[in-house]
Each structure stands twice: as C-alpha cells, then as structure tokens.
Amino acid sequence: ETGVTQSPTHLIKTRGQQVTxxxxxxxxxxxxxxxxxxxxxxxxFIFQYYREEENGRGNFPPRFSGLxxxxxxxxxxxxxxxxxxxxxxxxxxxxxxxxxLFFGEGSRLTVL
Amino acid sequence: GQQxxxxxxxxxxxxxxxxxxxxxxxxxxxxxxxYKQRPGGHPVFLIQLVKSGEVKKQKRLTFQFGEAKKxxxxxxxxxxxxxxxxxxxxxxxxxxxxxxxxxxxTILRVKS
Numbered sequence: 001e002t003g004v005t006q007s008p009t010h011l012i013k014t015r016g017q018q019v020t021x022x023x024x025x026x027x028x029x030x031x032x033x034x035x036x037x038x039x040x041x042x043x044x045f046i047f048q049y050y051r052e053e054e055n056g057r058g059n060f061p062p063r064f065s066g067l068x069x070x071x072x073x074x075x076x077x078x079x080x081x082x083x084x085x086x087x088x089x090x091x092x093x094x095x096x097x098x099x100x101l102f103f104g105e106g107s108r109l110t111v112l
Numbered sequence: 113g114q115q116x117x118x119x120x121x122x123x124x125x126x127x128x129x130x131x132x133x134x135x136x137x138x139x140x141x142x143x144x145x146x147y148k149q150r151p152g153g154h155p156v157f158l159i160q161l162v163k164s165g166e167v168k169k170q171k172r173l174t175f176q177f178g179e180a181k182k183x184x185x186x187x188x189x190x191x192x193x194x195x196x197x198x199x200x201x202x203x204x205x206x207x208x209x210x211x212x213x214x215x216x217x218t219i220l221r222v223k224s
Binding site: 042056105 | 113118143145147153154155156157160200202204206210211212213214215216217
C-alpha cells in the first residue's frame with residue numbers, strides 16, 4: 001500500500017475520444033509523475049509536476065496534458081485517442097525531486 | 113534525449129543460481145534507482161544509488177553504480193522463486209527536475 005490512488009482502474013474508449021485519469025498522491029508528496037507502460041515494456045516518462053508546475057516532460061505529443069492541484073492531486077488528459085495509447089498509465093508521487101517513487105496501481109486504458 | 117538501456121531482456125535461471133541485470137545511460141546520471149514489478153503489479157522501489165562507484169547490499173541483492181555514473185548493475189545471489197518479476201533501473205538527472213527515465217526491464221523467471 002503506497003498511499004497513491006488512481007482512478008479509474010480500467011476503462012475502454014474509442015479512437016478520437018478524450019480521457020481523463022486521476023491520481024491522489026501520498027500525503028505530503030508535492031511531486032507527481034505520470035508514466036505510460038505498454039504491455040511488456042518499461043514505464044515511459046510522460047511528465048512530472050512539482051508544486052503545480054510541470055518541470056519535466058518526455059517524448060509525448062501535446063495531446064497528452066496534465067494538471068496538478070493545490071492539494072497535489074493530479075490529472076492526466078489525453079485527447080484524440082489513438083490505438084497505440086492503449087496501455088497501463090501509472091502515477092507516482094514523492095516528496096520533492098529526489099527519492100523513491102511511490103506508484104499507484106495504475107489505470108488500464110484500452111482504445112478500440 | 114536521455115536514454116536508459118537495460119540487458120538482458122529476459123533471463124530464466126534455476127533456483128539457487130545467480131542473476132545479474134545491467135543498465136546503461138546515454139548521459140551522466142545524478143542518481144539511479146532500481147524497481148521490481150511483479151506480474152500484474154506496479155513498480156516497487158528497491159534502492160537508490162547516488163555516489164560514483166557506490167555499492168549497496170540488501171540481503172542477497174547487490175547494487176552497483178559505475179564510476180562514470182552512466183551504468184549500474186543489480187546482482188542477485190542464489191535466486192529464489194520469490195525473486196520472480198521484472199527488474200527496472202531508472203536514471204535520474206537533476207538538470208531536468210530529476211525526472212526518472214526507466215529502462216525496458218529484465219524479466220526474471222526462476223525454475224524450482
């Protein structure tokens with residue numbers, strides 16, 4: 001139990017739709033990172049938020065966007081869904097920019 | 113951009129044999145972390161290395177960080193069936209908000 005909760009746990013969308021995934025970070029953690037993990041692959045870094053500001057981004061197109069709220073919870077939004085967006089989306093939090101990442105159980109997105 | 117390569121992709125060992133996975137970064141790292149992910153689970157933090165040439169041990173697991181801070185290894189002595197899972201390294205670069213870039217992972221299977 002990491003104290004990081006994600007919702008929804010599973011969802012199915014069709015191509016072209018939009019999706020919002022949510023993450024509640026562990027208490028006291030002001031840094032949230034989002035990762036995409038395709039089946040059999042390592043987690044791919046999408047972006048990171050520190051105190052409500054994006055302070056790192058991976059090689060994902062602009063249709064992947066996010067927010068961090070004053071309570072440090074976070075959202076990942078993906079527009080114009082494509083089939084290749086099907087993956088497990090992992091949220092991870094930590095206190096500050098160093099130290100271990102505490103992962104949630106993930107949101108499994110299937111795009112048909 | 114920063115890339116982290118990990119080998120081997122897959123290893124199947126007899127219980128009691130040793131196991132090693134290697135990690136190489138395209139850039140000098142500020143730190144490296146190791147995670148373990150069980151099938152159907154999320155990555156769980158094992159350790160963080162920060163200093164050049166650092167070696168840390170956790171029971172049967174030995175972690176090393178290279179002198180140039182661009183490579184790392186995880187060695188498991190006398191594997192057990194409980195060691196089964198995927199082992200990921202993740203390289204951190206403080207210049208980029210210490211975003212952690214994961215390798216593709218090494219899948220370990222243990223035959224009893």
